[in-house]
Amino acid sequence: MIRFENVTVTYEGADAPSVAGVDLTVPEGELVLLVGPSGVGKSTLLGTVSGLVPHFTGGTLRGRVTVAGRDTRTHKPRELADVVGTVGQDPLSHFVTDTVEDELAYGMESLGLAPDVMRRRVEETLDLLGLAELRDRPIATLSGGQQQRVAIGSVLTPHPKVLVLDEPTSALDPAAAEEVLAVLQRLVHDLGTTVLMAEHRLERVVQYADQVVLLPAPGAAPVVGAPAEVMAVSPVYPPVVGLGRLADWSPLPLTVRDARRRAAGLRERLADAPAPGSGRVAPPAPLPQRRPRARRFTLRGLVRTPAARAQAPASEAAGEDGPVAVAAALSVRRGRVEALRRVELTVEPGETIALMGRNGAGKSTLLSAFVGMLEPSSGSVRSGGAVPHRTEPRELIRRVGLVPQEPRDLLYADTVAGECAAADQDAGAEPGRCRALVSELIPGIADGIHPRDLSEGQRLALALAVVLTARPPLLLLDEPTRGLDYAAKARLVTVLRGLAAEGHAIVLATHDVELAAELAHRVVILAEGEVVADGPTADVVVSSPAFAPQIAKVLAPLRWLTLGQVRTALAGAR
Amino acid sequence: MTDHGARTGRGTARTGTPGSGTLAKERPLRAPEARRADALHPGAWWVWALGLGTAASRTSNPLLLALLIVVAGYVVAARRSDAPWARSYGAFFKLGLLVIAIRLGFTVFLGSAIPGTHTLFTLPEVPLPDWAKGVQIGGRVTAEGLTFAFYDGLRLATLLICVGAANALANPARLLKSLPGALYEAGVAVVVAMTFAPQLIADVQRLRAARRLRGRPDRGLHGLVQVGLPVLEGALERSVALAAAMDARGYGRTAAVPARVRRITAVLTLGGLLGVCAGSYGLLAAQGAGFGLPVLGAGLAAALAGLRLGGRRSVRTRYRPDRWGVRAWLVAGSGVAVAGLMIWAASADPAALAPGVVPLVAPELPLWPALAVLIGLLPAVVAPVPVRGGPAPGDPADRTAAPAAPAASKTKKTKELP
Numbered sequence: 001m002i003r004f005e006n007v008t009v010t011y012e013g014a015d016a017p018s019v020a021g022v023d024l025t026v027p028e029g030e031l032v033l034l035v036g037p038s039g040v041g042k043s044t045l046l047g048t049v050s051g052l053v054p055h056f057t058g059g060t061l062r063g064r065v066t067v068a069g070r071d072t073r074t075h076k077p078r079e080l081a082d083v084v085g086t087v088g089q090d091p092l093s094h095f096v097t098d099t100v101e102d103e104l105a106y107g108m109e110s111l112g113l114a115p116d117v118m119r120r121r122v123e124e125t126l127d128l129l130g131l132a133e134l135r136d137r138p139i140a141t142l143s144g145g146q147q148q149r150v151a152i153g154s155v156l157t158p159h160p161k162v163l164v165l166d167e168p169t170s171a172l173d174p175a176a177a178e179e180v181l182a183v184l185q186r187l188v189h190d191l192g193t194t195v196l197m198a199e200h201r202l203e204r205v206v207q208y209a210d211q212v213v214l215l216p217a218p219g220a221a222p223v224v225g226a227p228a229e230v231m232a233v234s235p236v237y238p239p240v241v242g243l244g245r246l247a248d249w250s251p252l253p254l255t256v257r258d259a260r261r262r263a264a265g266l267r268e269r270l271a272d273a274p275a276p277g278s279g280r281v282a283p284p285a286p287l288p289q290r291r292p293r294a295r296r297f298t299l300r301g302l303v304r305t306p307a308a309r310a311q312a313p314a315s316e317a318a319g320e321d322g323p324v325a326v327a328a329a330l331s332v333r334r335g336r337v338e339a340l341r342r343v344e345l346t347v348e349p350g351e352t353i354a355l356m357g358r359n360g361a362g363k364s365t366l367l368s369a370f371v372g373m374l375e376p377s378s379g380s381v382r383s384g385g386a387v388p389h390r391t392e393p394r395e396l397i398r399r400v401g402l403v404p405q406e407p408r409d410l411l412y413a414d415t416v417a418g419e420c421a422a423a424d425q426d427a428g429a430e431p432g433r434c435r436a437l438v439s440e441l442i443p444g445i446a447d448g449i450h451p452r453d454l455s456e457g458q459r460l461a462l463a464l465a466v467v468l469t470a471r472p473p474l475l476l477l478d479e480p481t482r483g484l485d486y487a488a489k490a491r492l493v494t495v496l497r498g499l500a501a502e503g504h505a506i507v508l509a510t511h512d513v514e515l516a517a518e519l520a521h522r523v524v525i526l527a528e529g530e531v532v533a534d535g536p537t538a539d540v541v542v543s544s545p546a547f548a549p550q551i552a553k554v555l556a557p558l559r560w561l562t563l564g565q566v567r568t569a570l571a572g573a574r
Numbered sequence: 575m576t577d578h579g580a581r582t583g584r585g586t587a588r589t590g591t592p593g594s595g596t597l598a599k600e601r602p603l604r605a606p607e608a609r610r611a612d613a614l615h616p617g618a619w620w621v622w623a624l625g626l627g628t629a630a631s632r633t634s635n636p637l638l639l640a641l642l643i644v645v646a647g648y649v650v651a652a653r654r655s656d657a658p659w660a661r662s663y664g665a666f667f668k669l670g671l672l673v674i675a676i677r678l679g680f681t682v683f684l685g686s687a688i689p690g691t692h693t694l695f696t697l698p699e700v701p702l703p704d705w706a707k708g709v710q711i712g713g714r715v716t717a718e719g720l721t722f723a724f725y726d727g728l729r730l731a732t733l734l735i736c737v738g739a740a741n742a743l744a745n746p747a748r749l750l751k752s753l754p755g756a757l758y759e760a761g762v763a764v765v766v767a768m769t770f771a772p773q774l775i776a777d778v779q780r781l782r783a784a785r786r787l788r789g790r791p792d793r794g795l796h797g798l799v800q801v802g803l804p805v806l807e808g809a810l811e812r813s814v815a816l817a818a819a820m821d822a823r824g825y826g827r828t829a830a831v832p833a834r835v836r837r838i839t840a841v842l843t844l845g846g847l848l849g850v851c852a853g854s855y856g857l858l859a860a861q862g863a864g865f866g867l868p869v870l871g872a873g874l875a876a877a878l879a880g881l882r883l884g885g886r887r888s889v890r891t892r893y894r895p896d897r898w899g900v901r902a903w904l905v906a907g908s909g910v911a912v913a914g915l916m917i918w919a920a921s922a923d924p925a926a927l928a929p930g931v932v933p934l935v936a937p938e939l940p941l942w943p944a945l946a947v948l949i950g951l952l953p954a955v956v957a958p959v960p961v962r963g964g965p966a967p968g969d970p971a972d973r974t975a976a977p978a979a980p981a982a983s984k985t986k987k988t989k990e991l992p
Binding site: 050051052055056057076077078079080081082084085086088090092093094095096097098101102105106107108109110111112113114115118119122135136138140154155158368371372373392393394396397401402404408409410411412422423426427452466467470 | 609610657658747762765766769772773780781783784785786787788789790791800801803804807812815816817818819820821822823824825826827829889890891892893894961
């Protein structure tokens with residue numbers, strides 16, 4: 001259905017090709033997954049299928065790409081619109097109209113289909129994607145998963161033979177991602193649509209793939225094969241594959257179900273291994289023991305205090321012993337919506353908390369309240385001993401720092417060096433502190449580079465450095481792993497563990513269950529603005545179908561959460 | 575089972591498909607919910623609003639103008655949806671008040687040409703040289719002048735409020751969809767711009783809030799300036815992404831049109847526009863009214879034909895275009911009727927529609943023009959009811975009453991049957 005013949009793409013001004021020597025055939029009706037680290041040219045390769053590369057982006061394409069027999073060199077994207085449907089990572093930049101029904105019809109209108117055909121297909125697609133209830137709704141009012149489904153639906157109505165998806169689930173919470181993937185599977189199975197998809201979150205998608213195309217490095221030739229074979233050699237792999245590699249299972253399991261069926265032996269070995277804690281998984285980082293939520297156990301408090309003091313960050317604000325942040329019966333209204341309802345949350349120094357819950361559950365709102373961007377409608381909030389919305393920003397950044405969902409929002413300067421200088425000035429720090437932090441977090445960033453040209457991971461590191469320049473004892477991160485590949489994620493985990501060990505309290509709002517399992521001591525689940533679960537990570541996560549990491553699902557009822565824990569345990573048992 | 579059937583029947587009746595269920599028979603004229611199929615043509619709202627506006631431009635009677643504002647406001651309150659554009663009514667209302675204030679301000683500070691005898695107060699007058707005769711700064715402020723200015727400002731404000739009502743009631747995107755095919759692409763540009771504006775504002779708010787995270791004040795003008803560049807950058811990136819998406823979805827596909835048709839289109843459009851220009855000149859010039867009208871007509875016809883031919887180049891079809899149904903005729907007709915009757919009244923009884931200010935008299939409400947204005951209330955009854963997020967006003971009562979009634983009739987029937 002799609003043929004790449006010796007395809008090489010070079011963008012203007014680049015000295016090396018982004019994609020080189022790709023020879024590949026995607027057969028009809030298959031779901032092909034494109035994997036690889038960031039920056040290997042996955043998006044470029046996807047772009048060649050719809051003709052946007054090079055017709056829209058510029059650059060030169062050598063070789064040949066044909067889709068359903070049409071050569072993309074002679075066909076512009078608009079002339080391929082009836083055979084290729086493209087959906088990008090951000091559905092909002094895809095929508096042309098304002099309501100669901102119009103959006104579904106838009107592509108067909110452009111192609112000039114007859115009105116009765118359009119009407120029929122819109123109804124069919126509404127049913128196929130479960131959007132019938134939403135047909136009259138303005139798109140702006142939909143949730144992330146619904147928007148992504150509308151985006152897919154909008155390219156499905158012209159009945160394309162090929163669907164090209166660039167990271168369709170990375171911005172979605174686990175449940176919404178399932179929703180989208182279920183739809184894709186239905187398309188492949190029932191309609192015989194060919195799907196070519198790139199995705200970082202392999203744990204979500206790899207089991208659905210018929211074939212995996214691995215781009216190991218920029219400009220390297222792709223490795224093509226069955227998912228299990230490719231995963232055995234891939235530098236990027238989901239935790240369940242990691243477990244399979246660790247236990248030398250062959251063929252590698254791709255789903256939790258496969259792995260569970262093999263894992264009986266492993267479970268026995270691990271049951272004998274020194275269990276992590278007394279029925280509780282040890283905190284992933286070397287850390288002062290977990291503090292009780294309410295500080296009534298004075299005895300434990302007394303025992304702990306000296307250690308905690310020693311590890312308190314070198315910040316004036318954290319000098320006082322006690323919780324770094326407290327939300328008491330906190331309610332926040334956004335417009336007519338009660339975004340938070342009587343939330344109780346205490347953050348102790350050195351503690352890492354993962355805030356989870358579906359899109360719109362109030363995670364970002366809670367973080368915003370901690371930095372004073374929103375005022376409580378009732379209840380109270382304190383961070384670093386101050387009332388955030390009544391504190392001067394200049395003062396507040398010494399008490400609490402937030403890295404927003406889009407790190408770019410924090411960056412104004414046009415070079416990394418300029419950004420660092422501004423950060424030092426904002427924080428009243430000695431010149432060079434921010435730059436030193438940047439080099440520590442992610443070595444090898446040149447001074448003169450524009451923040452826009454950094455990769456997602458580098459940009460996140462820069463924003464993190466900017467925030468850390470003021471040495472806040474409380475660090476908040478909103479969706480930090482969005483768009484990060486496994487390598488960048490692993491670096492982030494190391495950095496955050498280091499910060500936690502220094503005594504920083506960290507609160508992460510995230511959909512990434514694997515990240516939460518790696519980092520968090522405590523998980524707080526929000527739903528409709530209320531705290532519905534709050535406890536040690538293992539307690540909350542193991543029993544939850546949506547928030548359990550893969551390792552926990554495989555090894556349940558044992559309470560192992562991450563590959564690292566299993567690896568250490570096995571090494572110790574040997 | 576039968577009871578269930580009756581209920582579903584009732585349900586469809588409630589959403590307004592006429593002819594099914596007993597409720598529809600009881601109240602056949604009840605306005606349906608504005609689902610897509612029943613939604614009123616946005617053009618009808620504009621005709622209605624412009625009709626009211628025309629009526630307003632024909633009178634300076636403050637009572638009639640106030641009545642027009644009340645009529646427009648009532649219809650908006652009864653039939654506006656929750657959509658973002660529906661909120662624009664408030665903005666137009668405030669703009670109207672501002673216009674009145676400015677008009678009064680001008681009269682106070684720059685004087686008025688209306689000769690008046692009731693001096694309210696006197697401002698110090700700026701002495702001006704002889705050549706600036708007729709211009710006055712400061713000086714006497716008379717009740718007559720102020721009243722005249724108020725009437726004048728109120729008339730303009732009423733016009734603005736009528737336009738605001740159309741804005742609030744008609745979906746602008748759908749209105750643009752009704753444009754002829756050749757103008758379609760311009761319409762898309764406007765729709766995209768309209769969805770971008772709110773996003774831009776959200777961006778500015780987000781970035782200003784983010785300044786707080788850098789320890790900089792998040793209020794004040796300086797902050798606004800500094801986020802300007804990132805916001806524009808973001809907007810530019812988004813528009814590039816949107817352009818790519820639109821291209822990939824077939825935007826701008828054109829049909830092959832024979833060269834002859836293309837040339838005729840160009841000649842017709844260009845010639846038509848020239849004709850319109852020449853015709854308008856002829857109409858406005860002192861002599862030449864004779865050829866003005868026919869040239870203008872011919873020019874218009876040629877331009878329209880050009881647009882129609884130009885539409886052939888576009889392969890687009892339209893998905894569920896809004897239909898101009900009976901209700902649209904009624905809504906548009908009510909507006910035209912108000913305008914027509916007011917124009918007639920203005921020529922029949924000019925004194926009642928333009929109450930004198932010299933000498934100062936209290937305006938009276940002329941009965942027949944006032945009744946004519948009330949015709950403008952018709953849309954509040956006949957236009958489809960917008961579907962709101964929650965239950966529509968008046969709905970809960972229906973909802974509780976409706977199932978009760980059939981249940982009663984059902985039990986009666988079952989009693990009769992055995």
